[in-house]
Amino acid sequence: MGWAGPSATRQIADLGADVIKVESCQYPDWFRGTDTRPPYHDEVLYEKAHWFQLMNRNKRGVTLDLTTAAGLALVKRLVADADVVIDNYAADVMPRLGLSVDQLHAINPRLVIVTMPAFGMSSIWSGVRAYGSTLEQASGLPSVNGGPDDPPTMLHAALGDPLGGLNGAAALLLGVAHQKLTGLGQHIDLSQVQCMLPLVAPFVIEQSATGATSPRLGNRHPDHVPHGCFPALGIDQWITIAVRSDDEWQALTRIMRRRDLAEDTSLATAAGRRHAEDRIEEAVRQWTKTVRPDVAMNTLQRAGIAAGVARLPGDLPADPHLVATGHWQAVDRALVGPHLLPSVGWREDGATHPPKIRATAPTLGQHNVEILG
Structure with missing residues (x-):
């Protein structure tokens, strides 16, 4: 849900994996802009959220009510034939649904399971729920950003989510490599806040070595002037x-x-x-x-x-570098219409353009019949 987990699976989907996104009509991905007011339903706003289009391209989507026996049976059927299950819920959600790590492995022993709650599955804070901005604060990063007289300064980009997502994708690929070599599954316990700590590590090292950290400089630099x-x-x-x-x-x-x-x-x-x-x-x-x-x-x-x-966001579609590399791809999605999506940041050997986006983000339950029958 949201950014971190879908970002991880989007990286894998961009590489060609068949990713099935499981939502429910009662609790859809909140990146759809979940809202209880009438326009949300009457104007189908849950299909028009721009962030959702970005995070969920190249995926298929189904809707299941996991609080019912029928919904649970269907998701277990998917698990039995899957290589990987990944979630970024709080640590207690999947076990409460009857989908704990042990229960999933009982269905499919070769399954790679990636869990990525804010503070991991086994820490003293494992039950704490958090968003990307919470993770940013917990990492200590705001205390080293900004100017010398500023309060702790956030980046206002929920940085914990994309960093957690990138690490989640890497962890997932590591698990699949292990699976291919051994035929065995495993559980990878990812802590999203720890994915942010490399950004703060130099200051931790400085503090531990000298007893203090360098002053905050805003846009200035300790060595270069101006x-x-x-x-x-x-x-x-x-x-x-x-x-x-x-x-x-x-x-x-x-x-x-x-x-x-x-x-x-x-x-x-x-x-x-x-x-x-x-x-x-x-x-x-x-x-x-x-x-x-x-x-x-x-x-x-x-x-x-x-x-x-x-650059301003409105400048980027015409940016000479991005145009030359074919970064922006024109797509057309139901209920959104024509729009641009960014490509991956890499090119295969000999290619002049990035891989083509195969599919736009799924509408709610779009592939129910195709996948569930």
């Missing part, structure tokens, strides 16, 4: 710039036509520029505000300075 995101010409247009050496600093001053900064010996080194960071950033802003972001990016990159446009 380093940040600056307004460009146009409405809500921005460009990121990172000056990584003293030579790059001189190149930037030439581009900005700021001979006064170039000749200021106090700014010749990163350490010196650190003491004048506010003044330097204001000078950069005065230049970037007069230049369109792509022009600024190309000019800076030609001079060897790291720079990139902070």
Whole structure:
């Protein structure tokens, strides 16, 4: 449900696996935008949620009421013929339905079972329910984001979900490899919060080694000056710039036509520029505000300075790189209509474009007859 589990299975579906998504009419995937108000049903809004289209392409879908004997019997029939079962429910949900790890393995001993609750199946917090934003807080990441005077700063992207999903896909593939080699099933217990800890690990190491962590810098950098995101010409247009050496600093001053900064010996080194960071950033802003972001990016990159446009979602379908690689695929789904979906980020050897999206996200119960008979 939601993002983490469906993201994991979408990676596998994109690789060609036959993924069957099990929902119920009583409790559909909440990424459908579940709502009890009349428009949700009258306008079929549960089929129009954009996030659901992204997470569930290339899958088939059935609806089963697992609280009934008939529904439970049908899902067990699917399990008997499956290679993998994966869920991202809280730790107690599947056992309460009569689908614990032991019960599933009793049906199919070669089954790879991936469970991915927020804090794993066996920790002291295993019964705690959480969303991606909860995981972000529990990981400690907000405490190292933001500026020095900010409160803990979230990314507002529920980062725990996609990271849990990527790790879930890797864990699933590991289980299948083991299954192919040995013929045996296994249970993989994934803790979504622990999937986030590599992002925080450098700060944990620093704290354990020195007794403190480095101050938060916002968009600034501990070594590179200037380093940040600056307004460009146009409405809500921005460009990121990172000056990584003293030579790059001189190149930037030439581009900005700021001979006064170039000749200021106090700014010749990163350490010196650190003491004048506010003044330097204001000078950069005065230049970037007069230049369109792509022009600024190309000019800076030609001079060897790291720079990139902070793209807006509406800009991405026309982004030259994404267009050249065929990243966006046009699809047409019932009740949604024509729209774009992103491709996977990889290409097979010799291919100029990514694999074609085989199917749009299933409508609720779309494949009931096909799969269940």
